Amino acid sequence: MMWASRRLPPWAVDALLGAGVTLVVSVAISANQGGRHGPDAVAYLWAVGLGALMFARRRYPVVVLAVTALGLFAYYAAGYPAVGLGVPVAAALFSAAEFGRLVHAVVTGVVVVAVSVFFRLVEGQAFSFVVNYELAGHILLMAAAIALGDSVRSRRSVQEGARRIAELTAQRYRQEADARVHADRLAIARELHDSIGHTTSVISLHADVAREALGRDEAQTRAALDLIKSTATRTMSELRRTVALLRAPDESSRSVVSLSNVGTLWESASAAGIDLEFDVRVGAELPATVDASAFRIVQEAVTNVVKHSRGSRALVTAYDDGSVLHLRVVDDGAGGSVGAGREHGITGRGHGITGMRERAEALGGTLTAGREEPGFVVRAVLPLEEPS
Structure with a gap:
């Protein structure tokens, strides 16, 4: 079932499960063992109905369980051939346990067994046959269906928890990566501000000096322009070193600053x-x-x-x-x-x-x-x- 659920959509899994229920119950009916009259169209229609209930097992597992149990009682009350207890209700018990209705599944199984045993003994069937021979097999089949359903639910819960943990871990990694990017941007902003801000302030200051001295003091103008040129050259060198540091932050490039x-x-x-x-x-x-x-x-x-x-x-x-x-x-x-x-x-x-x-x-x-x-x-x- 779990193998199929990983490869098939839910409706296809339910269709296969329903077809299996219908087929198994129909084979049991066709064996024509016991009952007051033989199988007819209504008996096989009942088998089809049990299979059709599987399409509702995900949304209404308790309803499917109750309808299956009541349908089983009605089937035997109508006098149709015996089909056992565990076989007709196994799929409903499995579904209820699979979707977290474990108590409902256990209670329904107990009720089905108790009602069946009571009426069969009232009808005069041998106690040794009903209780000592058949009862253990029915109980084991029902218990196995419930245990399998609960196992599937538990494993699905573990997988969901693992998926959630993986999502949270991925989200944390994304947040850490965003934080690192933000820190890197701040570092780049500080580096550019510090490396360029100082020299551009000097350039601006001496550009004003050169402008005021222009035409009045040629020596001062020339000195201011020379300082602007040397400062700009030093700024470009510093900018190259800064860019190199941002690209490959090794110790040799850091040691320049x-x-x-x-x-x-x-x-x-x-x-x-x-x-x-x-x-x-x-x-x-x-x-x-x-x-x-x-x-x-x-x-x-x-x-x-x-x-x-x-x-x-x-x-x-x-x-x-x-x-x-x-x-x-x-x-x-x-x-x-x-x-x-x-x-x-x-x-x-x-x-x-x-x-x-x-x-x-x-x-x-x-x-x-x-x-x-x-x-x-x-x-x-x-x-x-x-x-x-």
Whole structure:
């Protein structure tokens, strides 16, 4: 039955089961054993009816069971040849158990046996024949039908549970994949913002310088244009390295973005009139992710100083204590930089501090930024071991 149900539609399975019931019962009727009169068209029509009930067994298993039992009683009451007990009701008992009506199947089987035994003994049949000879076979056949139906139901339930678990597992994998894609997009956005934002700010600043000096100070104009050219060239190199890192994130490409290269920020800051100083005391080689994130945080903080600070000096401090890396970027903007309000959402346009904080938190660290004497301070604490 289970073999067929995996290859045939439900209605075809029910049709085969109904045809089998009709055939078996018809053969038993044609044997013409016992009864007050021989088989006729009504007897065979009753066999066809038992088979036809199989088409309703899925939706109405209890009704099919009750009609089968009552039809069996009516058949014997009409005096037709004996067809046994287990054979006519086996399919109905199997169906009821298969669709979760185990109690109904057991109760119906007990009632059918009890009623049959009672009336046969009342009619004068020998107790030894009815009880000692036939009863065990009928009970075993009914019990086997019920057990088979319950087994099919149990296995179907297990398969449904396994299918549901597979669906939930696939759904979880899809969610995890979506989360990874989202994280990758955020990482790409931060990488592009940090790698391009700094140099484009410098280019914009010196383009204004060149425009104002044009026709008045040829040397200053030339110096501004030279700086724009060198900055643009460096930006393209940085962009190529970033794209290479996104395509194949290996350690060699990561090492290009390193805290050891923080001195490259001096030129752009100096050109903007900012005296940028460094106090970097890092002992052992930093983990690649920490090293790259530290550089990007310092780069973004210096970019904000160049773009927004009212001061003329800035200090970058970096040191590690063996377990965490401490970063600090402070300017002397006399009470705070112009960009502080923007970065904290007053205009709603800044993403610098948000990006720096995301980088720090991705490594299990923290980042704070705000006005302090003498200006605006960015502090970051980055664990040297990646979070598990």
